[in-house]
Amino acid sequence: MNPDVVAETKAKAREYFKTKGTLAAPTVIHERIADAFGALDTFLAPISAATAARAAAPGEWTIQEIVDHLVETHRPGLDELWCLLAGRRPPGEAIPAGLQSKSPLDRPWPWLRAELDRIHAEIIRTIAAVPASFATEARAPIVMVVNVPDEHGRVVPLHWVEDLDWKAYAIVWRLHVIDHLKQARKVLAGFAG
Numbered sequence: 171m172n173p174d175v176v177a178e179t180k181a182k183a184r185e186y187f188k189t190k191g192t193l194a195a196p197t198v199i200h201e202r203i204a205d206a207f208g209a210l211d212t213f214l215a216p217i218s219a220a221t222a223a224r225a226a227a228p229g230e231w232t233i234q235e236i237v238d239h240l241v242e243t244h245r246p247g248l249d250e251l252w253c254l255l256a257g258r259r260p261p262g263e264a265i266p267a268g269l270q271s272k273s274p275l276d277r278p279w280p281w282l283r284a285e286l287d288r289i290h291a292e293i294i295r296t297i298a299a300v301p302a303s304f305a306t307e308a309r310a311p312i313v314m315v316v317n318v319p320d321e322h323g324r325v326v327p328l329h330w331v332e333d334l335d336w337k338a339y340a341i342v343w344r345l346h347v348i349d350h351l352k353q354a355r356k357v358l359a360g361f362a363g
Contacts, residue, residue: 306336
């Protein structure tokens, strides 16, 4: 991969983390994450269990697998946020980028939706409770995945680990949900095609 593309991609991500996370007020972060979670919830509300488990294309995740992934990554992410708010680096490695449960399609759809709602509500409650003046030097590692063009013009994922402060860490949930909401919309649109 072109080192200039890698450096530019990382610089853009770091600037986003700084302006939309680190320098933002906790109330702004709370609002932006709540909006993203709300958009996802609105999209998922009419999705039946049968539709959620249906594949639009071979090798692509179903909507249920997407929601399973969000549950499996946001749950430990909430634990990591609590560590940051306690002024400590979370123990262990960064949460893996493609994390899923052992059998995502065997989880009952209503349970999966309820679990995602519960986790998201706790994330929102936690961020809402952070005082505007709160500061900590604690950082958490996060696996960043950004799609970039390779030397042949194909879009490929670029992975790296970035250490983030609590506000930058939290704003990543917004990006993560928006990315997977786009993915879920694409799955649903694939049924019509």
